[in-house]
Amino acid sequence: MGSASHLGYFSDRKGKTPNHLPKGVFFGLAGLIAFTAGAIVFGQVTGLGVVKQELGAPVSIRDLMITRNASGHVVVTDAATREDIALYAPEAGGFVSGSLRAFERMRQVSNVPFDAPYRLIKWESSAVSLSDTGTGERIFLDAFGRDNAAAFEALLAPQGGNSQ
Template identity: 40%
Template sequence: MAEKDADKRPRKVDEMVPPILVKAIFGIMLASLLMVAYARITDKPLAAMPDLDAPIAQEREIVIVGSMTGAATVYDTQGNVIHDYASDEGGFVAGIWRVLQRERGKYDVPMDLPVRLVRYESGRLSLFDDQTGWRAELVGFGTDNTAAFALLLEEEGQE
């Protein structure tokens, strides 16, 4: 009877993670830590950021006013309404307004100052807040959200 119970117990060797795998995981963690430490100590520039010296195709200063409901209104620097987004269509623009609100609150910058919307010759869209140094590469937010800001540049020619 004792022999039957011994056969039913799982063997400890089968449950262990192979030592080579554990060593490899710690090696990867150590290598990552060393790369990050090297980059921080030597003040390496952020290489993943797009080139700011790329040729600009179109640029426009806009003022974004939003609400927590998702509604947003975008004005030009003269106070003319460029586009008015209802609460069911302005979610991304209102989200950018919330980010601007937070960033400008850090530096005590008024919300009614404009931001720059830039389209590069490559088609990339960027949003810059020259007051705080904040910027957003809009291509990373999907085609629908990028199109919401591209529309603001297209409406410049229609005024």
Template identity: 35%
Template sequence: MSGARAHPDLVPRTTLIGAGALVAFALAATSIVRLAGIAPAASPVLLREQAHIAPVASRDLRFIDRADGSVVIGNARGGTVTVIAAGQKTGFVRGVMRGLARDRRARGIGDRPPFTLTLWRDGELSLTDTATGRTIELSAFGPTNRATFAALLPAQAPGT
């Protein structure tokens, strides 16, 4: 055999240099943020707490799946708030609740603890899992998706 290689390089050298530079930049940026003591962005929950923003309306809800594919949304104190029929266009509600239910299953938590839906004085709407403490800011998903959850609040809630 001659001095030639048995197989060519699989990754071009410039690509490897670029990848190394990207990793070095990421490490440098992370180090600068940590050393400079730059605080992470505050969560909406923390910001509301610091600004003493009070709730305007709140309701504890349970979401129960039926065998026919429908979802019963009930008041945690008893009674049905609404029923989402199978096939009804409510993908946002189902998607949010599917994610929260997955989190509960991973932690070994059943469906008994309620979720708290809260309308805040600043107009924001949030859904909190009372079992895990996880909060979803529903206003972030646009007015149409927000309205699907706002409709679950008591009728006298202003701004819904």
């Protein structure tokens, strides 16, 4: 069997000009890339158009153990005192129990014990974050809506969240 040049394709292409990107499209793409790079540099130098979130210092911190018992109830326990601060029935607890499912999955993948504490933090900016001390993951709960963040923020109070 001969080389690819003997199969007919290359011999048919002899004397024909190769397909090129049109000059207008090329210069348009180059201009778009230059504009984008310039806008990024301008924003970083001047601070205009750049959105920065300043969290400030932590206002309140609480380490929690959030577990699911055999009956499906979600139990929230203060990690320092080992006191139960909230109990959510299987059909209740909405965002708290839903978040636990996501964290349980991350812990399972990372081979982290399910009883490792979570760190709940309220920041000066009024943002609320939940960190998994076992995996190092942190989520800012305000991204899920103010009501969902408030469900966790209630766990920072001495009496804990709504029990049921």
